[in-house]
Amino acid sequence: MHTQDSHGQARTAHTVGGVAGVGGTGGLPAGMAGVARPAPLRVDAQRNLEHVLRAAREVFGELGYGAPMEDVARRARVGVGTVYRRFPSKDVLVRRIAEEETARLTEQARAALGQEDEPWSALSRFLRTSVASGAGRLLPPQVLRVGVDVEEIPEPAAPGDTRVPHQRGPAPQPGLRVVTPRTASAAELDDSGVSELLGVVGQLVSRAREAGELRRDVTVADVLLVIATAAPSLPDAVQQSAASARLLEILLEGLRSRPA
Missing domain, CATH: 1.10.10.60 (Homeodomain-like)
Incomplete structure (x- = not known):
């Protein structure tokens, strides 16, 4: 549009960001000359x-x-x-990374659960995918408790006592104390993303255990330990990949059940 100044000369008015300004400063209204553009x-x-x-x-x-x-x-x-x-703060950065990697692991677990019919194939696929992505090494520190659970192994039952104590795996020697890692509860984690991950991985573990393909004493915490385990860093990328694959194969074999 055109306006006229006091001498009747036409001047061009420009609109910048919705604000009308008179030419003479590159189209910027008075006071806005030299203001950096925000986009870059x-x-x-x-x-x-x-x-x-x-x-x-x-x-x-x-x-x-x-x-x-x-x-x-x-x-x-x-x-x-x-x-x-x-x-x-560093805590804010750690939380951001942990939340993103937890979400990635959850999606990987869901994909394995939904796309693999065989329980062991689903669990092993999740493990391979998560180890390859490196997300397991970035799990939130609180997913596994710093401490461990200690279970007292009962002494042999008295003669005539037919009760069978509940055991998740092969019966250990009486009197021993068994130390097992455990995942934190939802209340301890106070993070719905982590709780969701534990729930999906728990389904993978339960299916494989019920199918008789996973050791009865393997827990969700054990699976998370596997995906958080990495081979030593090697200078050669090919050797690093081979070492990681070999370590995972050994760990997978350790998880599988064996005929009695």
């Missing part, structure tokens, strides 16, 4: 965020969640201040 900054910020998240997965996957934020920044090739601008 948003693109840069998004790119930095992706770099930080990728670096965090790599660093925490290799060194555990105890790795310092400086290592994440170094791997992402950004300043540590950039990391803290996106994640005000």
Whole structure:
């Protein structure tokens, strides 16, 4: 549109972001000249965020969640201040990574459960997929309790006592204390994403156990330990892949039931 100034000369009015301004400063209203456009900054910020998240997965996957934020920044090739601008504390970053990897594992478990008819095939597929993705090494630290459960093994029953104590596996020697890992309860986790993961993996474990293909003493915690286990880091990628595959085969054989 055109307007006229006090001398009757036509000047062009521009609209910038919905605000009308008079030409003379590149189309920007008075006071807005030199204001940086936000779009490039948003693109840069998004790119930095992706770099930080990728670096965090790599660093925490290799060194555990105890790795310092400086290592994440170094791997992402950004300043540590950039990391803290996106994640005000390390706990916030750890939670973000853990939640994303938990969701990924849940989807992998669902896919195995829905696409494999054979119970053992479903469980082994989940294990292979999760180990290959590396997500198991990034499980939330609280998924497995720091402590363990200790079960007292009862002494032999008195003569005439026909009761059979409940046991999940082969009967151990009387008087021994059996130490087994266990998953935390939903209340202890206080995280619906983790609870959902435990529920789906629990279905895989139950199906394989009921089919007689999984050892009776194997728990969901044991399966999570398998996917959280990694072969030592090797300089050659081919050797690393072969070592990881071999380790997984050994662990899978350890989970399978054997004829009595």
